[in-house]
Amino acid sequence: AQSVTQLDSHVSVSEGTPVLLRCNYSSSYSPSLFWYVQHPNKGLQLLLKYTSAATLVKGINGFEAEFKKSETSFHLTKPSAHMSDAAEYFCVVSATQSGNTPLVFGKGTRLSVIA
Amino acid sequence: DGGITQSPKYLFRKEGQNVTLSCEQNLNHDAMYWYRQDPGQGLRLIYYSQIVNDFQKGDIAEGYSVSREKKESFPLTVTSAQKNPTAFYLCASSIDLIAGVEQFFGPGTRLTVL
Numbered sequence: 001a002q003s004v005t006q007l008d009s010h011v012s013v014s015e016g017t018p019v020l021l022r023c024n025y026s027s028s029y030s031p032s033l034f035w036y037v038q039h040p041n042k043g044l045q046l047l048l049k050y051t052s053a054a055t056l057v058k059g060i061n062g063f064e065a066e067f068k069k070s071e072t073s074f075h076l077t078k079p080s081a082h083m084s085d086a087a088e089y090f091c092v093v094s095a096t097q098s099g100n101t102p103l104v105f106g107k108g109t110r111l112s113v114i115a
Numbered sequence: 116d117g118g119i120t121q122s123p124k125y126l127f128r129k130e131g132q133n134v135t136l137s138c139e140q141n142l143n144h145d146a147m148y149w150y151r152q153d154p155g156q157g158l159r160l161i162y163y164s165q166i167v168n169d170f171q172k173g174d175i176a177e178g179y180s181v182s183r184e185k186k187e188s189f190p191l192t193v194t195s196a197q198k199n200p201t202a203f204y205l206c207a208s209s210i211d212l213i214a215g216v217e218q219f220f221g222p223g224t225r226l227t228v229l
Contacts, residue, residue, distance in 0.1 A: 009155065032215035034217060036220075041203075041223065041225070042222055042223065043119075043205060043220035043221050043222045043223050044158075044205070044207075044220040045220070046217050046219075049217055051215050090157060090158070094215050094216075102148060102160055102163055102173070102212070103218060105150075105157040105158040105159075106157055107155060107156060107157040108155075108157050
């Protein structure tokens with residue numbers, strides 16, 4: 001079975017400062033990992049995904065994440081926060097060798113950006 | 116425009132009534148999903164479907180029903196048996212059900228029980 005833990009329910013940063021959203025995963029198989037973003041009352045949009053290629057994954061809007069197998073982590077970072085980054089972020093795991101397995105979502109981290 | 120549409124955006128229901136949420140996709144995806152979202156709980160899987168006329172229960176299927184008569188459509192019925200139906204409902208689709216493929220999401224339907 002796989003699971004994902006987002007270590008912070010809420011992160012607040014000032015505009016122009018770095019963003020770090022933390023995610024740890026558990027999986028019996030080689031995982032695929034995703035980060036999705038959700039703005040208020042909207043659907044989810046894919047930011048980036050890791051599927052066993054390069055461990056440093058670049059996504060949209062300047063976000064990137066690094067897969068660290070030894071730490072079972074997949075933290076999301078951005079060098080400089082923008083006001084438009086304020087949203088809910090979800091870390092998601094899917095096991096690549098377990099057949100027909102839907103995605104498993106973390107509980108989300110709400111990012112606030114202060115002007 | 117390719118994508119997933121959900122209707123209505125907002126839905127109000129009286130206790131004891133069944134209500135059906137619509138989800139349509141024109142991405143030619145085989146797999147479709149329904150999630151429920153509550154504050155602080157992330158997304159929880161209700162039902163999913165790999166192909167037409169086939170669907171599987173997710174983690175919280177009790178009080179819900181689905182059908183998949185067409186590849187493009189995956190409606191969700193919230194029945195009167197669902198004890199706490201007020202939530203934000205999200206529909207998604209993916210090329211297939213193989214683990215590791217990304218899901219594409221609709222804009223959601225907010226259901227409120229009065």
